[in-house]
Amino acid sequence: MLNDMATNLNCKTKALPISYLGLPLGAIPRKKATWKPVVDKVKSKLAGWKRKMLSFAGRLILTKSVTSALPVYYLSLFKMPEGVASELDKIQAKFLWGGSEQGRKIHMIKWEELSKRVNQGGLGIRQLRVANNCLLIKWWWRFGKENDALWKRVICSKYKMEAGGWIPSLTPSMSHSAVWKGIISVADQCTSLKVFYLNNFHLKVGDGVRIYFWTDIWCHSVCLKDEFPTLFRLSLDKQESLNGMVDKKITAGGWSLVYDWEKLELDRLVTMLLAAPVLCPECPDQPVWVASSSGSLMSSDLYKFVVATAGVSLSITRLIWLKLCGELSPVVGWREVKEAIKEDLESNTIGSDVVNLEVQKRVSGAGMLVCQVLQTSVSDLYAAQVCLSASLLKCLGAFLLVLGLLGDC
Structure with missing residues (x-):
């Protein structure tokens, strides 16, 4: 019967789920099998052979680009199961730290810390659950x-x-x-x-057709139902639209909300309505x-x-990723900052000792701004010293090289 109808309609028969516009039509999102194409594609993009060819910074860039682009189509419609989210986090962490199927390398920093924003001391990797x-x-x-x-x-x-x-x-x-x-x-x-x-x-x-007079928030960012509960209880038009209330006002020559025993509330309501937005019949x-x-x-x-509430903002992180560390890799500088923060957390000094530091140092002949830090914590000061020392060593090496070239001349 079904095949006969498909023949008459010149179409094919197929069982659900089927792929439609890149999404599994008729699939159950809470099942891991539904997410298998996403997991497999992430695994292929973060393959082991690519891990061996890239530095830590290269692996970080590839991880960000893959996880921020590939799963978006699925994430925009389906609720991702916790098991799938954990599996994707493991794939990213293993690729980032250089692990493989045969052996697992030590993950120096927790994944929750890596997922924080750059100004919070993280690496800005997208949090798939939040996204x-x-x-x-x-x-x-x-x-x-x-x-x-x-x-x-x-x-x-x-x-x-x-x-x-x-x-x-x-x-x-x-x-x-x-x-x-x-x-x-x-x-x-x-x-x-x-x-x-x-x-x-x-x-x-706009025209006031969709907005409800009492229950919607349209007047001075307040709900009139909550602002005037007594008047709402006494009103006979609890589900009236704004447009309908205006029509009643014009027909009756005034607002039909006359409650003599609630005169003060009524006066306050009228005062608020006088400053309310005016209807625009041409616009919805x-x-x-x-x-x-x-x-x-x-x-x-x-x-x-959401990510802004994950941690406090650290001013020194901006300096690290601006490559003010000289020959010192920004990734190394970032690890040093994380170690300093960890030590301060263990000693409970973050947030208690605040140093007012204002440093603006330019190396003669190089014109390089080394660092400028305002009101940094102890951890920020420690990281700034790392950046400053590395930059000075770089400039000193360049100066000695120039002296050597002049000596040869």
Whole structure:
């Protein structure tokens, strides 16, 4: 029967899951088998023979480029299982530190430290778990932004959500598919990211059709329902849109919120509404991301927020990667800084002894800025001394070389 229909329609028959636009259609994201193409591709890009041909800095660059590009397509739709994330971290760490299938080299620094930003003393390697959560939250933004999109209409119809809603229901349900359940599961697994998103998700008033007068945040970044709870309880138009409330005001000649026993609250509400945004009938209501100057959410904004809370910013790290260490490799200088930080952590001196240092030294004839550090910690001062000593040795060697050449002349 099925083959006959496929013949009549001139198409093929195939069982799920199938590959569609690079993604496995009908696959279960929580199974490791779904992620096997991603893991295999990362392994091939970070192969053992490449490890032998590259220095530590070369392996670092290749690791960053592979992990920041290859899994993005999967991460933007599927919730990555913890086992897959751990396996990808192991592949990266083994490649970076020079290990192989036959033998494992010692990992000098924990992977959590390597994943920190450069200004926090790390190497800036992308944290796949965090990137996955940020890419999935982008669907929350698209849910409010793309009101007429087919995918949103399907989701709202299937899961009984309001068609014009701004934020999807974050309450998990047994009826949710594995893909959608993974998208909304970020709210429970990363509470700080959820709070950051809700605090920076605001509404720009347009025609007022989609914005609810009481429950949406449209007036002075506050929800009128929470600001005036008594008036909300007494209101007969709890689910009225902003446009509908304005029409009632024009028809009745004023706001139909007359409660004599709540005169003070009513006066405060009227005062707030007088300074509220004015309706623009030509423009639809739109969400605005206030944490960005463009007003549009980028996954990188969410990622930067999460990684910024992973550690304190160290001013000396900027100097290390600006190659002010002379012949000393920046990677070696970075390791020295990490060792100094570790020693200070063990002795509980970081954050207690702060040295006010202002050094701006130029080597005569070279014109090289060695270092300039303001209000650095003990660890920063130690690393600055390493950079300064190496730079002075380099300049001294160059000076002796010039004297030798002049002597030969």
